[in-house]
Amino acid sequence: MRKIVIILFFTLIQLAGFTQSTYFTRSGHIYFISHTDVIDIDANNYQVASFLNIETGKIQFAVLIKSFEFSLATAKEHFNESYMESDKFPKATFKGEILNIDSLDLNKNGICSVRVKGDITIKGITKNIEVPGELTIENEKINAISEFELSISDFNISVPRIVENRVAKIVQLKVNMNYSLYKK
Numbered sequence: 001m002r003k004i005v006i007i008l009f010f011t012l013i014q015l016a017g018f019t020q021s022t023y024f025t026r027s028g029h030i031y032f033i034s035h036t037d038v039i040d041i042d043a044n045n046y047q048v049a050s051f052l053n054i055e056t057g058k059i060q061f062a063v064l065i066k067s068f069e070f071s072l073a074t075a076k077e078h079f080n081e082s083y084m085e086s087d088k089f090p091k092a093t094f095k096g097e098i099l100n101i102d103s104l105d106l107n108k109n110g111i112c113s114v115r116v117k118g119d120i121t122i123k124g125i126t127k128n129i130e131v132p133g134e135l136t137i138e139n140e141k142i143n144a145i146s147e148f149e150l151s152i153s154d155f156n157i158s159v160p161r162i163v164e165n166r167v168a169k170i171v172q173l174k175v176n177m178n179y180s181l182y183k184k
Contacts, residue, residue, distance in 0.1 A: 021055035023142050023179035030063060030175050034168040041075050041167065043068040050177050052142065057101030059116060059144075061094040061175075083157050083167075084123060092122045104135075111136050116146065122155040133175075142179040149173070 028048030034041040047067040051060045065086040070076045080086040096118015098104075104112045117130040133146035149170050152159070159167045 020181075021053055022182040023052045023054065024182040025050050025177050025179050028061070028175070028177040030173060032068075032171050032173045034171050036166055036168050038166050039072075041070070041072055041079075043070045043075070043079070045069070048175075048177070050179070051182070052144065052177070052179050054101070054106040054142070057098035059094070059096055059098060059118070061092075063092045065090055065092060083152075083159070089123045092120070094118055094120045098133075099130075106135065106137055106142070109138050120150075122150075123157065125155045127154050140181050142177075144175070144177040144179065146175045147173065 026049045027046055028050050030045045030048050032043055045063060045068045047064055049062045051058075053059075065084050066080055068076070068079065070079065096116055099115040099117055101114075104114070106112070112135045114133045114135055115130060116133050118128070119126045120129050121127075129148070129150075131146050131148040133144060136143040136145075149172050151170055152167070153169065
């Protein structure tokens with residue numbers, strides 16, 4: 001019985017440590033724009049789930065493809081059916097880490113520049129990326145932002161020849177996550 005109490009005690013301590021260093025959001029924001037001389041096609045997704053562990057620097061994202069909201073009404077159908085095949089590949093993910101986590105003091109308010117490296121998976125294809133970011137810490141809340149570009153050809157996204165001048169080969173992304181302390 002004593003062994004069970006000791007094991008339970010140490011398990012609770014580990015869980016408490018987990019919740020003190022892990023942050024979460026399920027309403028993160030990703031914006032992308034495909035800019036060409038002919039047309040801009042852009043979309044927002046406000047249903048991004050993400051975990052951030054400030055002790056280890058581990059960070060994960062999950063994005064439902066069908067949750068993107070487009071400025072151009074006809075773009076959503078083409079995006080989901082033709083380009084992203086969202087019935088077959090319903091989500092995109094990112095799993096990585098903040099490279100310079102050891103040099104940051106994330107227990108006090110302030111702004112920190114970061115480098116994030118990891119694997120992004122879109123349409124079942126995984127690529128390793130490294131992007132800049134910024135963390136703003138304020139009263140047990142963390143805001144994480146990043147801007148970067150992705151090549152659509154890296155993820156087997158093909159554009160029909162008839163509209164190739166309307167879809168950019170390089171897409172610009174903006175990520176904005178407002179994390180709160182994760183509570184089980």
